[in-house]
Amino acid sequence: MISLAGRDVLHAWGKFVFTGMGLGLLIGVTLTMAGVYRGMVDDAKVLLNNSGADLWVVQQGTLGPYAEPSSLHDDVYRGILSMPGVASAANVTYLTMQVGEGKRDVRTMVVGIVPGGPGEPGYLIAGRQITRSHYEAVVDEKTGFKLGQKIRIRRNDYTVVGLTRRMVSSGGDPMVFIPLKDAQEAQFLKDNDAIINERKRTAANPAFNKPGVLDAVLESQNHNPFVNAVLVQIRPGFTPEQVAEPIRRWKRLQVYSRAQMEDILVAKLIATSAKQIGMFLVILAIVSAAIVAFIIYTLTMGKIREIAVLKLIGTRNRTIAGMIMQQAVGLGLIGFIVGKISATIWAPMFPKYVLLLPDDSLRGFFAVVLICILASIMAIRAALKVDPAEAIGG
Amino acid sequence: MEPSTNTQGILIEAVRKVYGEGDTAVEALKEVNMQVMPGEVVGLIGPSGSGKSTLLKSLGAVIEPSAGRMTLGNQVIYDNGWKIKDLRALRRDKIGFVFQAPYLIPFLDVTDNVALLPMLAGKSNKESRQRALELLEALDVAHRAKAMPSELSGGEQQRVAIARALVNRPPVILADEPTAPLDSQRALAVIRILNQMAEQYQTAIIVVTHDEKIIPTFKRIYHIRDGRTHEEAGEGRPFD
Numbered sequence: 333m334i335s336l337a338g339r340d341v342l343h344a345w346g347k348f349v350f351t352g353m354g355l356g357l358l359i360g361v362t363l364t365m366a367g368v369y370r371g372m373v374d375d376a377k378v379l380l381n382n383s384g385a386d387l388w389v390v391q392q393g394t395l396g397p398y399a400e401p402s403s404l405h406d407d408v409y410r411g412i413l414s415m416p417g418v419a420s421a422a423n424v425t426y427l428t429m430q431v432g433e434g435k436r437d438v439r440t441m442v443v444g445i446v447p448g449g450p451g452e453p454g455y456l457i458a459g460r461q462i463t464r465s466h467y468e469a470v471v472d473e474k475t476g477f478k479l480g481q482k483i484r485i486r487r488n489d490y491t492v493v494g495l496t497r498r499m500v501s502s503g504g505d506p507m508v509f510i511p512l513k514d515a516q517e518a519q520f521l522k523d524n525d526a527i528i529n530e531r532k533r534t535a536a537n538p539a540f541n542k543p544g545v546l547d548a549v550l551e552s553q554n555h556n557p558f559v560n561a562v563l564v565q566i567r568p569g570f571t572p573e574q575v576a577e578p579i580r581r582w583k584r585l586q587v588y589s590r591a592q593m594e595d596i597l598v599a600k601l602i603a604t605s606a607k608q609i610g611m612f613l614v615i616l617a618i619v620s621a622a623i624v625a626f627i628i629y630t631l632t633m634g635k636i637r638e639i640a641v642l643k644l645i646g647t648r649n650r651t652i653a654g655m656i657m658q659q660a661v662g663l664g665l666i667g668f669i670v671g672k673i674s675a676t677i678w679a680p681m682f683p684k685y686v687l688l689l690p691d692d693s694l695r696g697f698f699a700v701v702l703i704c705i706l707a708s709i710m711a712i713r714a715a716l717k718v719d720p721a722e723a724i725g726g
Numbered sequence: 727m728e729p730s731t732n733t734q735g736i737l738i739e740a741v742r743k744v745y746g747e748g749d750t751a752v753e754a755l756k757e758v759n760m761q762v763m764p765g766e767v768v769g770l771i772g773p774s775g776s777g778k779s780t781l782l783k784s785l786g787a788v789i790e791p792s793a794g795r796m797t798l799g800n801q802v803i804y805d806n807g808w809k810i811k812d813l814r815a816l817r818r819d820k821i822g823f824v825f826q827a828p829y830l831i832p833f834l835d836v837t838d839n840v841a842l843l844p845m846l847a848g849k850s851n852k853e854s855r856q857r858a859l860e861l862l863e864a865l866d867v868a869h870r871a872k873a874m875p876s877e878l879s880g881g882e883q884q885r886v887a888i889a890r891a892l893v894n895r896p897p898v899i900l901a902d903e904p905t906a907p908l909d910s911q912r913a914l915a916v917i918r919i920l921n922q923m924a925e926q927y928q929t930a931i932i933v934v935t936h937d938e939k940i941i942p943t944f945k946r947i948y949h950i951r952d953g954r955t956h957e958e959a960g961e962g963r964p965f966d
Binding site for chain 2: 334336339645651721724
């Protein structure tokens, strides 16, 4: 038996292919939206993996340090180091800010780390790790900074000594690693006018302006003893909960395991964005279905007389329905191939990471086929209603 | 190709068709009686609204008459009710249609337009195409076998449509104004072909027409007026 759908497609292949390409671009956008969501989730996981931590110790009652502000004294880590099961612990600060190089600046997450401790970038693609206590930086390659360049963070210049890759915040901003002390200063550094003004205000307060007290208060105002979190690595043989529970109990701090932190990042931090993307996906799916339905309906309506003739000469309804459905699925297949290729080409051009998973593509493929089948129903109904008598005049 | 085993042609007895019910009922066919023998081509002529299309649709098993009896070939297909369940198969196997316009399937080439019917009837692709090519040869369009319908002239398209109507060897062909879009020469050529095919394959052919050019060629003519048929002898002029 002749494939009526195949012959029709071959006969009008130009119209069919161009329509499929148009649909394909829409499918490409849909696949890319899914890739944007996967990229966000992957960024969140990368953030956790790259920290090298097993536990995150943060301010009690907060979801810090990524989802909420968290502030801890920078000597807390000493006590944590003495807790059972703790292999290493190090302070860390996180600060999202613009980092300048020459006339340009880049939105980054500046991470204050203790060189050699948890939180340090796990691998470099060029250069070396930070070895000095001040004014050295390791940057993610997405910042565009080069080895040896001077970058400006607040009022200080830092030399780029190392480059790393896929070190991004949950928002996709590339990371800049600097020594912890510099980061603590950068977090709370005030301009000179503000410092002079603060000193005058403190000196004018009779409660502080007493011998021995004023100097101590002024010193405390110029020093930042806080960090955002303590990253903890645990000893082999201990479970995260075995180590976390004594810290919660005796240090009165909040402790999160990797699984809990992943849950916070994925379920809370990017939940709204995920819903946003989900809405886009639903709308795009509906628009795609509407377009396929409209195209197939229009193509079918253009063949009403031929369908009437086919019915009159004895073609089965299922043959006619099959022809329309095959064309709809064919259109979807062309669209999917074009969409997949398009998404693969343009995904790397996006400023944030777009992760196109084969599983998503497979799901997308079946969704396209299903949508095309559903979209062809309207045209099939119209075709089956065609009266074979229409082929006979009068 | 073998001639059909048609021994009775078409026999229509007291066929009625009423559209609607009660006060709004319209009697399109009041009493239609016709007989067309195998190998015979008869004309069916009448003014607009006389019931020609209704009669053609009833004969074509597209609409159901209200009463009467119809026999195609050796089979009673209607006797105050359809006597056949699968009307689609009846149309495919027992009735050939030729329309005012050829209505070829635009995305199939000439051979496949003709071969589609036997394929629908379950014949193999090879056998179906073989039958199609034989008919195209007989109708002198075999040289366009691989052409698409849009590449054919009006006369060639109509010959392909006739081949399609004949390919399943139906006992009956219903031709609905088959020469309307053609000039005199081509119209007479189509009628000549229909007569040749009727004789060669022992097919009974009814030609509905208004075409003054071809009416004198029929040996028998049925006039239909106000839903009733009247038979008269035609001139039976030669086609050339």
